[in-house]
Amino acid sequence: MLTLSSDFGSPYPAAMKGVILHRTDARLVDVSHTLPRQDVRAAAFWLRQVLPEFPPAVHLVVVDPGVGTERDVVAVRAGDHVLVGPDNGVLVPPARAIAPGDLTVYVAEEGDPESDTFHGRDVFAPLAADVHEGGVDRLERDGAFERTDAYETIEFPRPEREGDVVRGTVLVVDDFGNAITNVPGDWIEHHLGEAAIVGDRRVPIRRTYAALDPHEALITIGSHGNVELAVNRGRGSEAFAVGPGDAVVMTLGASGD
Amino acid sequence: MLTLSSDFGSPYPAAMKGVILHRTDARLVDVSHTLPRQDVRAAAFWLRQVLPEFPPAVHLVVVDPGVGTERDVVAVRAGDHVLVGPDNGVLVPPARAIAPGDLTVYVAEEGDPESDTFHGRDVFAPLAADVHEGGVDRLERDGAFERTDAYETIEFPRPEREGDVVRGTVLVVDDFGNAITNVPGDWIEHHLGEAAIVGDRRVPIRRTYAALDPHEALITIGSHGNVELAVNRGRGSEAFAVGPGDAVVMTLGASGD
Amino acid sequence: MLTLSSDFGSPYPAAMKGVILHRTDARLVDVSHTLPRQDVRAAAFWLRQVLPEFPPAVHLVVVDPGVGTERDVVAVRAGDHVLVGPDNGVLVPPARAIAPGDLTVYVAEEGDPESDTFHGRDVFAPLAADVHEGGVDRLERDGAFERTDAYETIEFPRPEREGDVVRGTVLVVDDFGNAITNVPGDWIEHHLGEAAIVGDRRVPIRRTYAALDPHEALITIGSHGNVELAVNRGRGSEAFAVGPGDAVVMTLGASGD
Numbered sequence: 096m097l098t099l100s101s102d103f104g105s106p107y108p109a110a111m112k113g114v115i116l117h118r119t120d121a122r123l124v125d126v127s128h129t130l131p132r133q134d135v136r137a138a139a140f141w142l143r144q145v146l147p148e149f150p151p152a153v154h155l156v157v158v159d160p161g162v163g164t165e166r167d168v169v170a171v172r173a174g175d176h177v178l179v180g181p182d183n184g185v186l187v188p189p190a191r192a193i194a195p196g197d198l199t200v201y202v203a204e205e206g207d208p209e210s211d212t213f214h215g216r217d218v219f220a221p222l223a224a225d226v227h228e229g230g231v232d233r234l235e236r237d238g239a240f241e242r243t244d245a246y247e248t249i250e251f252p253r254p255e256r257e258g259d260v261v262r263g264t265v266l267v268v269d270d271f272g273n274a275i276t277n278v279p280g281d282w283i284e285h286h287l288g289e290a291a292i293v294g295d296r297r298v299p300i301r302r303t304y305a306a307l308d309p310h311e312a313l314i315t316i317g318s319h320g321n322v323e324l325a326v327n328r329g330r331g332s333e334a335f336a337v338g339p340g341d342a343v344v345m346t347l348g349a350s351g352d
Numbered sequence: 353m354l355t356l357s358s359d360f361g362s363p364y365p366a367a368m369k370g371v372i373l374h375r376t377d378a379r380l381v382d383v384s385h386t387l388p389r390q391d392v393r394a395a396a397f398w399l400r401q402v403l404p405e406f407p408p409a410v411h412l413v414v415v416d417p418g419v420g421t422e423r424d425v426v427a428v429r430a431g432d433h434v435l436v437g438p439d440n441g442v443l444v445p446p447a448r449a450i451a452p453g454d455l456t457v458y459v460a461e462e463g464d465p466e467s468d469t470f471h472g473r474d475v476f477a478p479l480a481a482d483v484h485e486g487g488v489d490r491l492e493r494d495g496a497f498e499r500t501d502a503y504e505t506i507e508f509p510r511p512e513r514e515g516d517v518v519r520g521t522v523l524v525v526d527d528f529g530n531a532i533t534n535v536p537g538d539w540i541e542h543h544l545g546e547a548a549i550v551g552d553r554r555v556p557i558r559r560t561y562a563a564l565d566p567h568e569a570l571i572t573i574g575s576h577g578n579v580e581l582a583v584n585r586g587r588g589s590e591a592f593a594v595g596p597g598d599a600v601v602m603t604l605g606a607s608g609d
Numbered sequence: 610m611l612t613l614s615s616d617f618g619s620p621y622p623a624a625m626k627g628v629i630l631h632r633t634d635a636r637l638v639d640v641s642h643t644l645p646r647q648d649v650r651a652a653a654f655w656l657r658q659v660l661p662e663f664p665p666a667v668h669l670v671v672v673d674p675g676v677g678t679e680r681d682v683v684a685v686r687a688g689d690h691v692l693v694g695p696d697n698g699v700l701v702p703p704a705r706a707i708a709p710g711d712l713t714v715y716v717a718e719e720g721d722p723e724s725d726t727f728h729g730r731d732v733f734a735p736l737a738a739d740v741h742e743g744g745v746d747r748l749e750r751d752g753a754f755e756r757t758d759a760y761e762t763i764e765f766p767r768p769e770r771e772g773d774v775v776r777g778t779v780l781v782v783d784d785f786g787n788a789i790t791n792v793p794g795d796w797i798e799h800h801l802g803e804a805a806i807v808g809d810r811r812v813p814i815r816r817t818y819a820a821l822d823p824h825e826a827l828i829t830i831g832s833h834g835n836v837e838l839a840v841n842r843g844r845g846s847e848a849f850a851v852g853p854g855d856a857v858v859m860t861l862g863a864s865g866d
Contacts, residue, residue, distance in 0.1 A: 096373065098366075104784025106641035106655050109612075110832075113662030116610065116638070123638075124373070124380075127363035132785070133842050141363050148370030148473070160842060163817030211816045213832030216662070270361025271389070302468045303420030318367075318470030328390050328417060353630065355623075381630070381637075384620035398620050405627030405730070527618025528646070559725045560677030575624075575727030585647050585674060 096152035097227050100126040100142060101215060102133060103157070110213070111155070111220040118224035121153075133160040135185045137267045137339055139249045140275075142189035144319045151175035155223035158185050163211035168218055169246060172199045172231050179223040181214075184249035201231055201240035254278045259348040263322065265332075265341045272330025273323045274337050280316035283347060292346040293324070293335065300347075304328070314345065353409040354484050357383040357399060358472060359390060360414070367470070368412070368477040375481035383411075390417040392442045394524045394596055396506045397532075399446035401576045408432035412480035415442050420468035425475055426503060429456045429488050436480040438471075441506035458488055458497035511535045516605040520579065522589075522598045529587025530580045531594050537573030540604060549603040550581070550592065557604075561585070571602065610666035611741050614640040614656060615729060616647060617671070624727070625669070625734040632738035640668075647674040649699045651781045651853055653763045654789075656703035658833045665689035669737035672699050677725035682732055683760060686713045686745050693717075693737040695728075698763035715745055715754035768792045773862045777836065779846075779855045786844025787837045788851050794830035797861060806860040807838070807849065814861075818842070828859065 097115065101108055108128045115123065126145055131137035138158040146154055151174070159166075159181040167182035174194030178186040182202070190198050208217035226234065234240045254263040254277050263278035283291070283300055290297045291314055299307060300314045307313045307327040312334045317323040324343065325331040332338060354372065358365055365385045372380065383402055388394035395415040403411055408431070416423075416438040424439035431451030435443040439459070447455050465474035483491065491497045511520040511534050520535035540548070540557055547554045548571055556564060557571045564570045564584040569591045574580040581600065582588040589595060611629065615622055622642045629637065640659055645651035652672040660668055665688070673680075673695040681696035688708030692700040696716070704712050722731035740748065748754045768777040768791050777792035797805070797814055804811045805828055813821060814828045821827045821841040826848045831837040838857065839845040846852060 100363075105643045106614075106659050107783070107832075109638070109640040109659045110662045112638055113659065113664070117662075117664050124366070124369055126366040129362045145363050145366045145370065148367045148374075150370070150374050161819050164819045210830075210832040210834075212818065212829060216832060269364070304469065305418050305421045315469060316467075318364075318467040318473060320467075357620075381623070381626055383623040386619045402620050402623045402627065405624045405631075407627070407631050526621070561726065562675050562678045572726060573724075575621075575724040575730060577724075 096124060096150065097121040097223060098124045098126045098146070098149060098152050098154045099128070100130060100138070100154065101128045101157040102130045102138065103128050103215065107213065107215065110216045111157075114216055114220040115224045118221060119227050121224070121227050124149075124152075126154075130158055131267065131339070133158065134339070135160070135183050136249055136251070139185045139188040140251070140266050142185070143192045146176070146178070146189040147192045149176075153223050153227045154178045154189070155219055156180035156185055157215040157219050159183065159214060162214050167246075168203045168205050168214075168222065169243075170201045170203060170222070170226055170231055170240060172201070173197060177226050177231055179219055179226055181219075182247050184247040187246070187248040188251070200243050200246045201235065202243045203240050251277055254282070256282060259346055261345045261347060263343045263345070265337050265339055265343060266321070267339055268332040272332045273317060273325045274332045274335060274343075275317055275319065275321050275323045276343055278322040278343075278345075280320045280322055283314065283322055283345075284316065286347050289347070290349040292349050293343065297349050353381060353407065354378040354480060355381045355383045355403070355406060355409050355411045356385070357387060357395070357411065358385045358414040359387040359395065360385050360472065364470065364472065367473045368414075371473055371477040372481045375478060376484050378410075378481070378484045381406075381409075387415055388524065388596070390415065391596070392417070392440050393506050393508070396442045396445040397508070397523050399442070400449045403433070403435075403446040404449045406433070410480050410484045411435045411446070412476055413437035413442055414472040414476050416440065416471060419471050425460045425462050425471075425479065426500075427458045427460060427479070427483055427488055427497060429458070430454060434483050434488055436476055436483055438476075439504050441504040444503070444505040445508070457500050457503040458492065459500045460497050508534055511539070513539060516603055518602045518604060520600045520602070522581075522594050522596055522600060523578075524596055525589040529589045530574060530582045531589045531592060531600075532574055532576065532578050532580045533600055535579040535600075535602075537577045537579055540571065540579055540602075541573065543604050546604070547606040549606050550600065554606050610638060610664065611635040611737060612638045612640045612660070612663060612666050612668045613642070614644060614652070614668065615642045615671040616644040616652065617642050617729065621727065621729065624730045625671075628730055628734040629738045632735060633741050635667075635738070635741050638663075638666075644672055645781065645853070647672065648853070649674070649697050650763050650765070653699045653702040654765070654780045656699070657706045660690070660692070660703040661706045663690070667737050667741045668692045668703070669733055670694035670699055671729040671733050673697065673728060676728050682717045682719050682728075682736065683757075684715045684717060684736070684740055684745055684754060686715070687711060691740050691745055693733055693740055695733075696761050698761040701760070701762040702765070714757050714760040715749065716757045717754050765791055768796070770796060773860055775859045775861060777857045777859070779851050779853055779857060780835075781853055782846040786846045787831060787839045788846045788849060788857075789831055789833065789835050789837045790857055792836035792857075792859075794834045794836055797828065797836055797859075798830065800861050803861070804863040806863050807857065811863050
């Protein structure tokens, strides 16, 4: 199985599929080709949520604002999975989520790509196909890969709390408009049914969107386990006027409605 | 074969695929993940058009504004097909279109899902995979399912006509901008080549978009057999200023152009 | 292998897949369903880039503004590939790119389609499936196809140069906002590191987007080998205020920055 993730939109991912299908009969599964564009941190967040759901696979990941520059090409083995992509940190959070503590990083030869602007097609797709067919072990024996400890990583900002005041950061906004923060759900779990002060509004904290009337704002715990700012049948990012990178301050312990 | 339909956008559907691929080697086919968001009636309309085109399959359908509430989880057997999703009515119109008069509804155990906000991943995806592997018969024998006659359905609004005046409702707007109504095509078929009055404009009734000059409005019969308000190489929804739920009054019998 | 390309958005492509899967177990690969809407030339450009990357396959292509009119239904054999779609020229540039000089065009019987507005489902999908199963040879012997030399083609506009002045046309804008022209990359390759005058601005000519600071405009050679107007981590189409069909005049030989 070989999954594909990118920020390419359409139709560039199809070029990668064509290249891959010359080299392998693997089942191909699209994860997403609308990852937040050239936003390595947001892509890492999403892939950390989604890739651990898969059975063992090779995961091709191309979010690569540095295409054509000196950044390395890497394969990250995480348990029985291998992630292939640019060495800009995007692979590490999902790899750690797949197999905590069981992670090896390899640098691959980039070869002499046909273009300087589309390494998804010219470098990463053939490499992912080769890893699927040969595995990193054989490729290491063949000299195509070399282990390294000097690889890029991405760290997400850490939330803080002091008494009832929680300070977090919006990491991504999903397609429903939910503003997903870095605040762990268990920081608010015992306040379910109550409310929080966010800016100058009192916002109910609830387990489900539908606990509120349509178009009412709420704070909830998303499927990723993080606190999100949401609106039942609406867009939390608009109601709270926040986007990726924005700070969020929640004062817990307000009485419920 | 297992098809997937949702209003999730990206990348949440990939999490469902990962979960499914842990449980089955079935061929997966994406129907759509951009069904009108949390609009159960519009989703039912689209799936009624598309799912009957498929050979026998398990159809996973997640348009679920009531996620996390008390709504049931159901499987609907329609002939050799099974639809799996929330009991909010979205499954019934496509099931009736697949196998009119041959429909059995089962309630499934919801179990103890990991999240309250993403039952697509935590409840429906594993259930659809299990139905694919075991069938509803075996699951019924195993006690995982129970037949029910108390299930939700969706009824589409009925169009009316009185003499030459037809009153309908826009059900959905497709990606081309065609405003698709609930008026059956055969109500206007004998007026092809003529025109209708819609609001204060005279609109040609034609078999094909290209029968009109580019950017000219027309009334036609779509591939679903319903009357639609369209513009050749343009967006009917904008030319007629209508959207889902809006009333449309057409006076037939105007002379053609 | 059977690939699918259209300008249908969603969910209409799923109806085509259902029809196809009734007739063949072929691997299905989506190329794109968001090709520029009803823009035959832009679709031909993209497919010329992407389809040659695939191993031998049947390529179903439905960008068909003339649906329901007298336009023919054609299959184009290009080497070991076959392209199936409307006879509006969209198939010929990709066919020529797949197998230059080895191209045969066949007209197919259109039959009596169920609709006048969705030949993707009613005509092209079953035909592509039949070609996948039987090949054009057998279908020609069966009388379902007839060779023709009278088929539509699309010619792209030709760029011009006179001394240091290059005159081109924007063919398409990709999802990153890069404005891709018809100017061949080798016309500017020896100016890499220098700059060009475009309108009243001096624009660096570089091998990679990341050679410039974020949000800086540049001219580069895209993965298709054509000159493109781009912005590092931004949208070239907006910075240069150009879209498909617009003229671009570049005066080369300006000194670099």
